Amino acid sequence: MIELPDIKELHVEIDKIENKHTLEKNISLSILRLDKIHPEIQGNKFFKLYYFLEKAITAQNKIITFGGAYSNHLAATASACTMFGIKCIGIVRGEEAKDISHTLQFCKEHGMQLEFISRENYKRKDDEDFKKELIPKFGNHILIPEGGFSKEGTDGAALISNFYSKEGFTHICCAVGTATTLAGLISSSLPSHHVIGFSAIKHLDDFEKRIQFLIGNSINKNYSLTNDYDFGGYAKNTDELISFMNAFYKAYAIPTVFFSTGKMMFGVLDLIKKNYFPL
């Protein structure tokens, strides 16, 4: 197996975003380009995996994780595991389709062993007896919950704070799926920061419960979640969102994805327009 890179060796960029409204209102807006760390692994996914990968490398163990047919977490895990020579198994929700999804194809090509289980059975994935059954089936392993939703995932996401100057910002914004990345950003923030999550999922009703589980004792309670820019749910999109993302790419040469960062950037720029941020 190969050693994990030192966090300090990773290359990321910070890009400034200016438009009519930021200039008019004298707001400084920057985007942390975690997508620059690797062409395949989305930045926040790698950070959520960081401590699990470290554990797998140290213990020379394999990784088992979970996801649906379009799970970027599965893809990131497959990619990271090949990179560091870790064996990995992906337990996929639902029966195997004739035409396997692009995401699962990617996982296979990166050496992930895929195990399809029924939706019924998948619901049991966090139960203790389900987890016990995995040992005789797949051997000793390190288990990563779906989407990396865990305290280890949160601690990994907190490493993201190494890449920006904490003094330079008043607000930190992040797209939210499982809320693990956001929890890491909250736990590593200063009490003076306001951390804003942009829900990519419709009705993320258990948000507070998730944050409590991940970082119940966080010193910064100054965070919030907005559901105003979910565009109808995780895998949905609208023409308005797609044209926004195209225009954003044209203006700044920064790619966004419709299920998360596209919605968040739309939301951030809309909030600036609506004078949400204090001058």
Ligand SMILES: *Cc1c(COP(=O)(O)O)cnc(C)c1O
């Ligand atoms: C997966 C993903 C998210 C969601 O992260 P969670 O930790 O599950 O909330 C947000 N933004 C991007 C770019 C992602 O790839």
